[in-house]
Amino acid sequence: MTTKIIVDTQAATKTAPTRRGRGRPQSFDRAQALCAAMRLFWDRGYDGTSFDDLTAAMGISASSFYNAFGSKEALYQETIDAYVKRAGAWFTTILQEPTDTRSTFAHLLTTAATEFTRDDLPTGCMIAAAATQCAPTQARLRDLLATQRTQSETALVTRLQQGIQAGDLPPDTDIKALAAFYSALLRGMAVQARDGIPRERLHEIARIAMQAWPTPP
Amino acid sequence: MTTKIIVDTQAATKTAPTRRGRGRPQSFDRAQALCAAMRLFWDRGYDGTSFDDLTAAMGISASSFYNAFGSKEALYQETIDAYVKRAGAWFTTILQEPTDTRSTFAHLLTTAATEFTRDDLPTGCMIAAAATQCAPTQARLRDLLATQRTQSETALVTRLQQGIQAGDLPPDTDIKALAAFYSALLRGMAVQARDGIPRERLHEIARIAMQAWPTPP
């Protein structure tokens, strides 16, 4: 029932097989720096995280920063990717579990309740409510995040479609609407988490939300 | 069933009875300027709205700005107040309607679906997901918004409590959890709205959410 989440830096490092080549070697662990940046962006958002905040947390200088990551915006995109692949991996993992559709969604919500209130990571979700209000100059960023949100909702649609094929759900179920409902709920839970709601309350929300699960006719 | 929302500037002006006194008179309509600022903050958030954006939209100079509103942060607080009292008034209005509790909540959700997708105002809610990720220097702002969110959830709790007293709800209903559920959903719907979800889809979400309403034993 529990899902093992790996956010540790060491584990991340293994995926970066220490490139050997000419030139002076990097004096810092790129994956570790990326992880530090992700936590900062997650906690404070894009605008709320200054360049100096980043270099300080990553333990590198401005030149190393630009040499390794290109720009603040490029780094942000990388941290979003890292979040999806690592800290937020529970989402896709659970959707691939070989249980029935209702159990899968119940598991998704209870895991969200737990993940959104971990004490070793920022609360809530890095993407759920990010950049919904931003300057027109940040349109690319807003679109990037909106796209991520759309993709996660699409993943719910896909899983519900499989549920219909498996006979878990009535064939006439409005799966787009049902996906939108659980999607909205998860985003709201993320906001609640950032406001400091207790984990147990989030679990109660999850329990109530499963009451809305469609009943066979 | 429909709720009349007044956001028009003219209507707002009537509450400011044109102070007469010594000194040069203000050359602009304060309520109108406040309304323009509210729309800007609502659409772009606090950080995403620059001082120049504000003065341009309000049609006033920097000195007039500070003379009339004190600071950017003070203006933001005023716009939040204006939002709660005017553009977001449907929320408290509906909670005071003399219908049964279930109908009240159903009305709340369908109205949210409609209000979050008006074409004469920014989409979504000004407060629902604002400043959940921000710099530590903006702690006051974040707390201000978190407080507003807490208050709206408390209003739901109060209404549910009345429902128990009226016999609309089973006495053992976990009203705090139920309020948290609908609160989370509304916030998620606001995020969806900002991502451009169609109004009809929001109405479907509202319909599904009412399936979670507690059933008498």
Next chain:
DNA sequence: TTATTTTTGTAGTCATCGCTCCATAAATCC
């Protein structure tokens, strides 16, 4: 009319923002 009060317009100020330049350091290739 003159004094007083308040608002306005213009031209700044100062801090911070993300970012860049360039000389130097540390590795590999020949």
Next chain:
DNA sequence: GGATTTATGGAGCGATGACTACAAAAATAA
């Protein structure tokens, strides 16, 4: 060893952020 390549440290840059100083303008009070 010398050439080449890549990364680092440190200084600083232009743009923008919110905000302010100050004199002139426009009203009322005496």
